[in-house]
Amino acid sequence: MRIVVSGGGTGGHIYPALALIREIVKKDEHAEFLYIGTKKGLESTIVPRENISFKSIHITGFKRKLSFENIKTVYRFFKGVTDSKRILKDFKADVVIGTGGYVCGPVVYAAAKLGIPTIIHEQNSIPGLTNKFLSKYVDRIGVCFEEAKQYFPQEKVVMTGNPRASEVIGQDGVKGRRSVGLKLNQPAVLIFGGSRGAKPINEAVLKSLTELGNKPYQVLYVTGEVHYEEVKKEVELNGNPENVIVKPFIHNMPEVLAGIDLTVARAGATTLAELTSLGIPSILIPSPYVTDNHQEKNALALSNQKAALLLLERDLTGPKLVEHIDSILLDNDQLEKMKSAAKSLGIPDAANRMNQLIKEIVK
Template sequence: MQRKVIIAGGGTGGHIFPAIAIANALKKIHPDTEILFVGAKGKMEMEKVPQAGYPIEGLEIAGLNRSNIFKNILLPFKLWKSLRQSKKILRTFQPDVAIGVGGYASFPILNRAQKSGIPTLIQEQNSFAGKANMILGKKAAKICVAYDGMEKFFPASKLVMTGNPVRSSISQSVIPKPEALQQFGLRTDRQTVFAVGGSLGAKSINEGLTPLLSSFAEKNIQLIWQTGKPYYETALAAAAPYGEHIKVYEFINTMDAAYKAADVVLSRAGALAIAELCVVKKPVIFVPYPYAAEDHQTSNAMNLVNKQAGLIIRDSEVGAQLGNTLFSLLQNKALMEQLENNIAKLGNPNADETIAREVLTLIK
């Protein structure tokens, strides 16, 4: 039997990589499954999804601009247009089920699918649900979640605890630590920190690390630093005198090696980053991005902090606290072990397959 599935959503790597992981898991279970992605025109998914080998349709949709109200004037028109496009895509492709992974493009498709009687499944990645998902959740058949307490946002009877999907390159990585360190030109007899601010970098993390670079060298600690594009040149210049200890990258494609090389990770608190950190079992200091919708990154991080599975520094306090928190953690072996053990309990390397099986139960 031919199964047809639409996967809608995107906008950031945090939405796209889990969506591709679900698609791959569906193909693994039933190789003849036909999958169509729907994303937002001009966004990252229009490039990343075809690279992963799947077709994608783009909608004329944009998110609410929270910083400039005037940029929202065309929103109602764009939403109306994307709802019409969604209707046409559904009529042409005729899916058995539609999956929404969050991001602007998931709303029009799932809204129209629900109106057409097509079963829908929502994959809510965060511990604080987005408004669009809360509206869609009322009529969704199932809602796959990664955090406890989600009945605050959704009907409890529809919730399935699955965890967030993680790229197989990370969940199934077998690279040994010495080899991972060697890839970055680092030594095996020093502690190593991996700092990562999401695919675009993190201003506060970057600016907080810069004055600490001399301390890394003095304390004989190594740093793998993914800066993102805007800060790359500045970081490169700042790190030049400490070349042996500080390795600067605009973007890292071999995330499995970067995680494996690290003794401690400094990270934003997006859902994908957290899912990966739980699977790779690393002590982590979170610096949540404070402007994420509904401040969901702080909510995500606190969910782990309350389980003694991570530390947190507020974005505005990085300058004052980063050095002290980071260097004292590296000296505290007992705390590092505790964080590692507790975060390991929260990882689910098979979340993609669990979600894929939930999707298949909706196909009649």
């Protein structure tokens, strides 16, 4: 089978695509793949490193305010459709899968117009503009949240979950703990604000270092590369608490997550897929700077089911953060209830479900 995948802009669109590709390869070693993205997107560096063929088109997203740039975007869209049709014909694609981001627009639309079977995957509880547009033309739509179904034609929607979730199952948590210096016999909370870090979360942690240093649990604190040196200096000024481990970034996150008892994080779709698959309770601090405030909606999907505590950034303080951590890690009954609730929301076979969708529409 010859499969084209398109998704870009952020890791939240790219990593589910890569997880799906890996799952398909397990089942069909003869499958051939082509990834279509943009030259400026993260996909242009991440995808080729995975030894996956990559081609680019030029496309930009719409501005939400009236702008002359939107006229240029319309032109680029139709140019992108023409370029995509040529690429798809040359590759002889059997199916095209879009995992989000504006680059998917012309690629998946071109495939639909050529009569090639198409699927889009929506990771968030509120779909982006591109997937809303494409939903009229594709054959199937995979979603990760029940809340997302209402935005799409019901006859096309299938609850698949996020393929990234499949990659965290079966990881060695003991090895993960040791890799970052965590003790095996003490509870651990992971605090991170995404690959770039989050300044408000960093500030709350720094204001609580003395108090955290006296707790009977460990803190693995991931600052983000750009904040690391500044944060490290502050930690040293606070006496380098023995139970607080500071890292700029974690490359083996699935393995580390498997050994964690509680996570404090943003509410990106990929993060939530990983947490629910592993059954990890969380304190979610949604980014207020995302389209349609979708991270808060993502977080509510977990907090409404008692799998997470929702802490809005405007309410975030050092004392409030420590209070929330204590309420879970120092209360074993609460911890176990939240683990069970998180696990019940997980879809660990998400990549396989997406693979099944492909088989259904490719005759």
